[in-house]
Amino acid sequence: MASLGQIIFYIMITLIVIFSAIIILIVSLTLSGNSQVESLNRLPVANLGEDYILSCFLPADSEQSTFEKVSITWRKKSLEGIVYRYEDGAENNAEQDSQYRGRVEIFSDLVLKGNASLLLRKVRLRDAGEYTCSLSHSGGGGDIKINLRTAAFTAPTFTFSSGVLTAVASRWFPQPNVTWLDAEDNVLQGSTDFIESSAGIFRVISTLGSVNVSDTYTCRIKNDLVASNSDATVTTGSVTPGEAYFTYSAASAQLTSYLRVITFLLCVTYLM
Structure with a gap:
């Protein structure tokens, strides 16, 4: 018959496994975004001082090859203004945050093909953060989150x-x-x-x-x-x-935090 300590240990392990599964599910849902919109890289690393493209597009297997009434909005978490907006066939940046003025653009000749990728010029340290690309058209649309990390790196x-x-x-x-x-x-x-x-x-x-x-x-x-x-x-x-x-590195800061919590719980369980 198992002792009280063994029973507690098994209960703790079971709870940790359940919590871990829930955390992984939450992170997966967070990173997946809306399936109607995709990105080549949701955890990119951009080189400071260089241009970088944040990719956002409708999948190639979409039923339409061209789209009508396309609207694109790029936002950044914790930013009051927008990063970039395109609607009614032209950019509309009246609400654009000043730090992105003159530094961002989309590929206008690809918009009707469902490509909303954003060109960010001369990447700065404070450009790092979570971006949301919202893409809509006459038949639907969706959005996706991209967590941009910034670094400086050169080969020796x-x-x-x-x-x-x-x-x-x-x-x-x-x-x-x-x-x-x-x-x-x-x-x-x-x-x-x-x-x-x-x-x-x-x-x-x-x-x-x-x-x-x-x-x-x-x-x-x-x-x-x-x-x-x-x-x-x-x-x-x-x-x-x-x-x-x-x-x-492909690890997100959010996932790393969750893994640290799991490791802590495992240590506590072991010490018991």
């Missing part, structure tokens, strides 16, 4: 001198971590300095000593939003850059 450039391989990346935010790897993905001991600008952007300078000529090394620069993986092959007196690519 490499130099090689006196047995030391140096990687320099000019723009990173938030401050990243740097890891050096050999061709077999073994972690190597490097040294990294960060130089912060007046705007809070970091210049990354990382060095790796005692490298071997003809060997390939990887410099991985990573923060919570984006990671840069860049290869470099050391040759006599120089270095040859290889493959470089970025990967982006």
